[in-house]
Amino acid sequence: MNSLKNKSLVSINDFSPREIESILETAARFEEDPPGRLLSGRVIAALFFEPSTRTRLSFESAVKRLDGQIIGFAEAGSSSVSKGESLKDTIRTVSNYSDLIVMRHSIEGSARYASEISPVPIINAGDGANQHPTQTLLDLYSIKKTQGTLDGLNIFMVGDLKYGRTVHSLLIALSNYKTTFNFISPAELRMPDEYKIILDKKGLKYYEHDDFTEIISRADIVYMTRVQRERFSDPLEYEKVKNIYVLRNEMLENTKENLRILHPLPRVNEIEPEVDENPKAYYFEQALNGVFVRQAIITSILDLI
Ligand code: CP
Numbered sequence: 001m002n003s004l005k006n007k008s009l010v011s012i013n014d015f016s017p018r019e020i021e022s023i024l025e026t027a028a029r030f031e032e033d034p035p036g037r038l039l040s041g042r043v044i045a046a047l048f049f050e051p052s053t054r055t056r057l058s059f060e061s062a063v064k065r066l067d068g069q070i071i072g073f074a075e076a077g078s079s080s081v082s083k084g085e086s087l088k089d090t091i092r093t094v095s096n097y098s099d100l101i102v103m104r105h106s107i108e109g110s111a112r113y114a115s116e117i118s119p120v121p122i123i124n125a126g127d128g129a130n131q132h133p134t135q136t137l138l139d140l141y142s143i144k145k146t147q148g149t150l151d152g153l154n155i156f157m158v159g160d161l162k163y164g165r166t167v168h169s170l171l172i173a174l175s176n177y178k179t180t181f182n183f184i185s186p187a188e189l190r191m192p193d194e195y196k197i198i199l200d201k202k203g204l205k206y207y208e209h210d211d212f213t214e215i216i217s218r219a220d221i222v223y224m225t226r227v228q229r230e231r232f233s234d235p236l237e238y239e240k241v242k243n244i245y246v247l248r249n250e251m252l253e254n255t256k257e258n259l260r261i262l263h264p265l266p267r268v269n270e271i272e273p274e275v276d277e278n279p280k281a282y283y284f285e286q287a288l289n290g291v292f293v294r295q296a297i298i299t300s301i302l303d304l305i
Helices: 017-032 054-065 087-094 110-117 133-147 165-174 193-202 235-241 273-277 283-301
Strands: 043-048 069-073 100-105 122-127 154-158 180-184 206-209 221-224 260-262
Touching (some): 054 100, 054 283, 087 100, 087 110, 100 110, 133 165, 133 260
Parallel strands (some): 154 221, 180 206
């Protein structure tokens, strides 16, 4: 019995730890042995009301490599939303044309709302500062692939921990394992209390810092994030914090052998390009992993494996 059949993925909490393991196992199988034409005859809609490179194109690549069809738009301006059509009408219409809808939207809760009115499953590709669960699954896949385990790791999250939906979803997922968290951010961008409460309830340790230069030697994973200009209502507040953390090769000199640098991308200035050639840099491989993981999510929900 496939418990993921017809299930929407709006929050990482929608999938149990066992279901998450199953996605990671399927993705590993797909990476090792590409599964052919599993999506033949299926149509996936990708509705991107906010900009995206990796999420949109890795979904497209994932679908096309399995011989599926993909329809949709890359910006709201090219849809009838620009004429005032509601999200409800958009979802009900597009569900007539597709077997599953992938949606990115700036409003928190929009993906949950879509899942409540849609007759076909919804995959949240990011809703405002709330959640980005498919990114979390590919982050977990990347961590497991590079560390051999998800248990007992020291995870550093760096940058915009207040508005960063990727770190919010990842924290929730890693709270199911024996994880130690180090949160590195300026005071204005601290991890919100609601996420720290989750860790408190599970008895997991977390530490907050303004800087990580002196402590990076303890990290297994450093998860860098971009300070997101689009989440700030006051441009002066953004200017104050935008370049606060910049990772350089010299900072990686006395770090653990197994340390890997992750970043959901896009980066702006937070990782110097010199780090790209460092064997500890893993963010472009992480983006590739998104194809296998998204194939696993879609085929599991459509009950094709
Ligand atoms: N990681 C991520 O969500 O990247 P995009 O915004 O390019 O999709």
